Amino acid sequence: MHPPLRSPDRPRSARPAEPRAGGPATGRALARWLLALSLAAAVHSAPPTSEALGRARSARHLPRWLFQPRPVAQRSSEPIAVLRPPVSGRVLIRAGVYTMGSSPEEIALALELCRSEPAGEECRSEGFADEYAPHPVLLRDYAIDRTEVTVADYGRCVALGRCAPPPIEAGGRRFASPELPQVLVSWNEALAYCRFRGGRLPTEAEWERAARGPAGRRYPWGEVYDRHRLNGGRFALDPFEARDGYVELAPVGSFLAGATPDGIHDLAGNVEEWVADWYAPEYPEATEIDPQGPIGGDEKVVRGGGFGHGAAWVRGASRSKDVPSARRAWRGFRCAYEAEAR
Numbered sequence: 001m002h003p004p005l006r007s008p009d010r011p012r013s014a015r016p017a018e019p020r021a022g023g024p025a026t027g028r029a030l031a032r033w034l035l036a037l038s039l040a041a042a043v044h045s046a047p048p049t050s051e052a053l054g055r056a057r058s059a060r061h062l063p064r065w066l067f068q069p070r071p072v073a074q075r076s077s078e079p080i081a082v083l084r085p086p087v088s089g090r091v092l093i094r095a096g097v098y099t100m101g102s103s104p105e106e107i108a109l110a111l112e113l114c115r116s117e118p119a120g121e122e123c124r125s126e127g128f129a130d131e132y133a134p135h136p137v138l139l140r141d142y143a144i145d146r147t148e149v150t151v152a153d154y155g156r157c158v159a160l161g162r163c164a165p166p167p168i169e170a171g172g173r174r175f176a177s178p179e180l181p182q183v184l185v186s187w188n189e190a191l192a193y194c195r196f197r198g199g200r201l202p203t204e205a206e207w208e209r210a211a212r213g214p215a216g217r218r219y220p221w222g223e224v225y226d227r228h229r230l231n232g233g234r235f236a237l238d239p240f241e242a243r244d245g246y247v248e249l250a251p252v253g254s255f256l257a258g259a260t261p262d263g264i265h266d267l268a269g270n271v272e273e274w275v276a277d278w279y280a281p282e283y284p285e286a287t288e289i290d291p292q293g294p295i296g297g298d299e300k301v302v303r304g305g306g307f308g309h310g311a312a313w314v315r316g317a318s319r320s321k322d323v324p325s326a327r328r329a330w331r332g333f334r335c336a337y338e339a340e341a342r
Helices: 023-045 050-057 104-115 125-131 151-159 187-196 204-212
Strands: 090-093 096-100 135-139 142-145 272-278 300-303 319-322 336-338
Touching (some): 090 204, 096 204, 135 204, 142 204, 151 187, 204 272, 204 300
Antiparallel strands (some): 090 142, 096 135, 142 336, 272 300
């Protein structure tokens, strides 16, 4: 409740008198009292016009303090600081079984999501067929980074001579802010950094378990796509989507509502991520225990989707691939660790 309106320079006796019961005079007093209150609220809620002030001053028996304009607050020219809770460290994932891969129904839904995009007429079911077959996977305890490796993280490795500097001087300076995910690194450079940290790249199975949880949810946060929970894009000639607040890279951990229940961030959107496995076009149907993927191949698996990918490609089961030497402005990585290496 707001305190009664008062003028700082008038005596208390100048306040509008509250009406007492009885007679026509009481009715007129009540009308003046209610008018005074309504005028006070109007004057103190918005700057009054000169016409309104003129009409108000013509009313009899109303105190002059009601018609003194309220001082207008000055807008600060100082920038507004957006505070975020610190997002760093590792998350321990306990051993357990989950179903890796997608059923035919899930693949059909992915195709439907794809066809809802601006360039949806280009979509084919073959684009999601490598998510088949769904199969049980048993993983032992492991830990995984809460966010992607940042420019600041990677820069410390470069400064010590343990990591190769990314080629940002050749047009990539906009990706050099310390809080952004490190991009423009090859698979081997990502692996070298993780080894520097005492870790490794996560296997494809570990990455998917982190994104989908033991119940196999569709997105890191749940079953329904929500563009406000990630830095994503769209399947179109212009894939960039600015409505989430970022056209390209966002600082890691910017979308707190997009985290998994385990507290792992950015497993959908922002940057897609290198994982350890060589790519195979389909999964085995048998149960696997800590699968490592094929023993060789031409391309490495990429997971998660980046800032230019739409709803179908940021699902936890979605897969992509690329040659190990590739460097992409929308691709980063995070590290995994043996459980005791926390």
